[in-house]
Amino acid sequence: MHVSDPGAANPAVSFRSVSKHYSSARGSVHALDDVSFDIAAGEFFGLLGPNGAGKTTLISVLAGLSRASSGQVLVHGHDVVTDYAAARRSLGIVPQELVFDPFFTVRETLQIQSGYFGARADPRANDAWIDELLENLGLADKADANTRQLSGGMKRRVLVAQALVHRPPVIVLDEPTAGVDVELRQTLWQFIARLNKEGHTVLLTTHYLEEAEALCGRLAMLKHGRVVALDRTSALLAGRASTMLRFKLDTPLPLTLQANARVTGRIVQIKTRNAAEVESVLATLRAAGGQPEDLEIGRADLEDVFLEIMHGVPEHGLSQLPMPVSV
Numbered sequence: 001m002h003v004s005d006p007g008a009a010n011p012a013v014s015f016r017s018v019s020k021h022y023s024s025a026r027g028s029v030h031a032l033d034d035v036s037f038d039i040a041a042g043e044f045f046g047l048l049g050p051n052g053a054g055k056t057t058l059i060s061v062l063a064g065l066s067r068a069s070s071g072q073v074l075v076h077g078h079d080v081v082t083d084y085a086a087a088r089r090s091l092g093i094v095p096q097e098l099v100f101d102p103f104f105t106v107r108e109t110l111q112i113q114s115g116y117f118g119a120r121a122d123p124r125a126n127d128a129w130i131d132e133l134l135e136n137l138g139l140a141d142k143a144d145a146n147t148r149q150l151s152g153g154m155k156r157r158v159l160v161a162q163a164l165v166h167r168p169p170v171i172v173l174d175e176p177t178a179g180v181d182v183e184l185r186q187t188l189w190q191f192i193a194r195l196n197k198e199g200h201t202v203l204l205t206t207h208y209l210e211e212a213e214a215l216c217g218r219l220a221m222l223k224h225g226r227v228v229a230l231d232r233t234s235a236l237l238a239g240r241a242s243t244m245l246r247f248k249l250d251t252p253l254p255l256t257l258q259a260n261a262r263v264t265g266r267i268v269q270i271k272t273r274n275a276a277e278v279e280s281v282l283a284t285l286r287a288a289g290g291q292p293e294d295l296e297i298g299r300a301d302l303e304d305v306f307l308e309i310m311h312g313v314p315e316h317g318l319s320q321l322p323m324p325v326s327v
């Protein structure tokens with residue numbers, strides 16, 4: 001039997017050699033391949049990776065919605081399979097997909113959700129917290145609106161409120177800001193950051209790397225279901241990142257510069273190690289007749305680190321040269 005240990009030694013979430021295969025007519029997909037890491041209580045943890053990397057699958061296994069092919073997941077010491085109810089009660093999950101029962105108002109949806117966790121016989125006993133959620137997520141004036149009448153952004157807010165209604169110690173958000181407006185992103189992050197300060201553990205997946213860089217103390221990066229990076233955000237930035245030279249260019253980039261360049265339309269970013277390299281890049285450009293505009297020199301950001309890791313990791317054990325990256 002697991003005895004829940006409230007001490008720091010007991011991680012909020014523990015993924016232990018988690019693998020997940022899907023079988024189909026065209027063969028087997030390894031959505032997760034031997035994923036192991038712990039998230040300590042109180043951490044703001046980011047799970048990053050390109051589409052199809054396995055992020056949602058890992059969260060589904062954590063949520064008990066999908067069974068791992070092998071391995072184990074614990075939430076505050078509770079196995080998500082053999083001790084499902086206790087594990088689930090510790091989790092507040094904001095799913096990637098917008099799914100709703102369309103017959104209820106926003107407030108009813110939250111009251112029903114509150115009842116599911118059965119902490120109180122009277123579902124209205126949680127009303128003060130529901131009011132606080134509605135207020136903090138900018139939903140107060142939509143409390144009596146039917147969920148089917150809400151815009152996508154408003155539905156996303158209700159999903160967040162629903163996940164938090166039973167005050168879970170661990171909050172899991174799967175791409176919560178995909179396609180939502182700037183205002184909701186700010187409202188949401190203010191609120192989630194406050195809950196994290198108050199001691200809630202947060203696990204976040206996002207495509208917005210600047211969000212991850214700003215919010216997450218530690219990050220895991222997934223590629224083809226495998227963990228390819230796991231470290232403090234600051235260490236990932238310091239260890240990999242160097243100086244980025246950014247400019248606009250209307251002529252083709254000389255071939256010799258392409259290996260370290262990222263080209264987005266006419267914006268070129270080139271990684272350099274020092275001032276001498278910056279000078280040599282500019283000299284090469286000028287020799288080729290290129291005229292860089294809006295030249296900037298800055299530190300590499302998480303997106304640079306992410307692309308370097310995603311494109312630099314050998315696949316299937318074969319060595320692979322870093323490729324020029326166009327996005």
Ligand SMILES: Nc1ncnc2c1ncn2[C@@H]1O[C@H](COP(=O)(O)OP(=O)(O)O)[C@@H](O)[C@H]1O
Pocket residue numbers: 022023024029030031049050051052053054055056057058
């Ligand atoms: N129900 C399923 N059946 C078969 N394959 C699936 C299923 N769900 C996900 N996959 C596959 O597993 C891989 C990981 O998907 P997913 O976890 O959704 O990635 P992410 O959330 O990182 O974009 C993908 O190759 C995806 O096609």
Ligand SMILES: [Mg+2]
Pocket residue numbers: 055056057096174175
């Ligand atoms: Mg996903």
